[in-house]
Amino acid sequence: MISPIDFPAGASKAAGIIRSKDWSPTSLGPIEHWPAALKSTLNLLLNSPESMYLLWGPELVFFHNDAYAPILGPRQRGAIGSPVAELWADVWDQVAPLAADALAGTPCRYVDMPLSMARFGEVEQTWWSFSFSPVIDENGVITGVFCITNETTQHVLDHHALRDSERKRQELIDKLVRQERQQTARLKQRTLELNTFWEMSPDPLAILDFNGMFLRVNPAWTAILGRTEQELAGSSIMTLLHPDDVGNTRSALKRTVNQVLPLFENRYQHVDGTYHWFGWTAAPGNGIIFALGKHLTHEKQRIEALHIAEEALRQSQKMEAVGQLTGGLAHDFNNLLMGVTGNMELLLSRIRQERFTGLDRYINAALEGSRRAASLTHRLLASRAARPWPPKLLMSMC
Numbered sequence: 001m002i003s004p005i006d007f008p009a010g011a012s013k014a015a016g017i018i019r020s021k022d023w024s025p026t027s028l029g030p031i032e033h034w035p036a037a038l039k040s041t042l043n044l045l046l047n048s049p050e051s052m053y054l055l056w057g058p059e060l061v062f063f064h065n066d067a068y069a070p071i072l073g074p075r076q077r078g079a080i081g082s083p084v085a086e087l088w089a090d091v092w093d094q095v096a097p098l099a100a101d102a103l104a105g106t107p108c109r110y111v112d113m114p115l116s117m118a119r120f121g122e123v124e125q126t127w128w129s130f131s132f133s134p135v136i137d138e139n140g141v142i143t144g145v146f147c148i149t150n151e152t153t154q155h156v157l158d159h160h161a162l163r164d165s166e167r168k169r170q171e172l173i174d175k176l177v178r179q180e181r182q183q184t185a186r187l188k189q190r191t192l193e194l195n196t197f198w199e200m201s202p203d204p205l206a207i208l209d210f211n212g213m214f215l216r217v218n219p220a221w222t223a224i225l226g227r228t229e230q231e232l233a234g235s236s237i238m239t240l241l242h243p244d245d246v247g248n249t250r251s252a253l254k255r256t257v258n259q260v261l262p263l264f265e266n267r268y269q270h271v272d273g274t275y276h277w278f279g280w281t282a283a284p285g286n287g288i289i290f291a292l293g294k295h296l297t298h299e300k301q302r303i304e305a306l307h308i309a310e311e312a313l314r315q316s317q318k319m320e321a322v323g324q325l326t327g328g329l330a331h332d333f334n335n336l337l338m339g340v341t342g343n344m345e346l347l348l349s350r351i352r353q354e355r356f357t358g359l360d361r362y363i364n365a366a367l368e369g370s371r372r373a374a375s376l377t378h379r380l381l382a383s384r385a386a387r388p389w390p391p392k393l394l395m396s397m398c
Contacts, residue, residue: 012065013069045063050067051151054147062083105134115127126153127156128153133148199219204218212253213236216233237249240269252282263280278296340373343362
């Protein structure tokens with residue numbers, strides 16, 4: 001047990017080092033000759049739970065307490081009594097100006113000051129919070145510097161990590177906000193495009209429920225059927241359908257519940273009472289039906305007109321064929337009749353002249369012409385029986 005009169009007071013390891021060290025060869029001299037200011041300051045330092053050190057005299061001889069010892073690392077051995085410039089050679093140039101201010105009478109305090117040091121063989125970045133205070137002896141002379149210090153490296157690193165985390169979190173938030181704004185802008189643009197398409201489409205578009213009730217229609221319905229959007233919304237398509245198309249349309253609606261409806265045609269009534277043809281493609285989605293229509297009335301009329309024109313062309317071609325046929329028949333019959341009548345006229349001339357020799361030659365020639373005419377008539381009758389001619393064509397031949 002150390003008695004109260006022993007110096008330095010206390011049972012700390014650092015106090016034991018000071019008591020056991022021979023100070024005679026040092027610049028401080030024997031311990032019993034140390035000034036009262038040094039002893040009182042050391043007693044305060046050695047018995048404090050705070051990490052402290054003292055720099056004393058012209059050489060700034062280093063003293064520390066037990067709380068400071070871990071900071072020294074491998075330098076702890078021989079640290080007490082060494083000039084601080086030698087003990088902390090790797091960092092002293094960073095701290096010396098601050099100690100000089102305290103020695104000049106200006107106390108200072110620093111929080112999280114960065115210091116590069118090689119405590120364990122490798123240079124590392126550390127941070128410290130400390131204060132330097134001048135130590136004044138009984139004569140009012142500044143003879144040393146008293147330092148309370150704490151390493152804040154882990155605190156600073158944690159703060160940096162937290163700051164980085166906050167920065168990354170903020171960057172993520174900013175990114176999400178930007179993405180949200182971009183998505184909102186894209187959605188707004190897409191909605192604008194769809195609304196523009198909906199409004200400008202010349203084809204009828206409709207959204208219906210599965211019972212065939214109009215939920216929404218585009219302006220094309222007004223242009224085609226003369227019925228307003230307000231008039232159609234909430235009404236049933238069945239009220240507009242041609243009676244012959246109601247059954248098929250109901251069946252199509254049932255199929256659309258589970259599948260895309262291929263092209264389907266029906267007729268809707270115009271406000272003037274006429275019916276217009278439409279072709280539809282429809283698909284289910286989110287409990288409703290999306291329907292895209294095509295106005296087919298003009299196309300149907302065009303197709304019908306085309307059929308009429310084609311039929312007229314076929315009749316015209318038949319007429320031309322009959323005309324060509326009758327023209328050929330007339331020519332053939334004329335040749336045959338000329339042969340018959342010519343021979344008969346020669347025959348009559350011979351008889352008038354009472355020239356009766358060789359008459360059989362003219363008679364036979366006339367008979368041959370008659371047989372050929374009969375043969376042609378039989379062929380025409382056979383062709384007429386195989387492919388009847390239209391009555392109008394036969395009448396035109398009469």
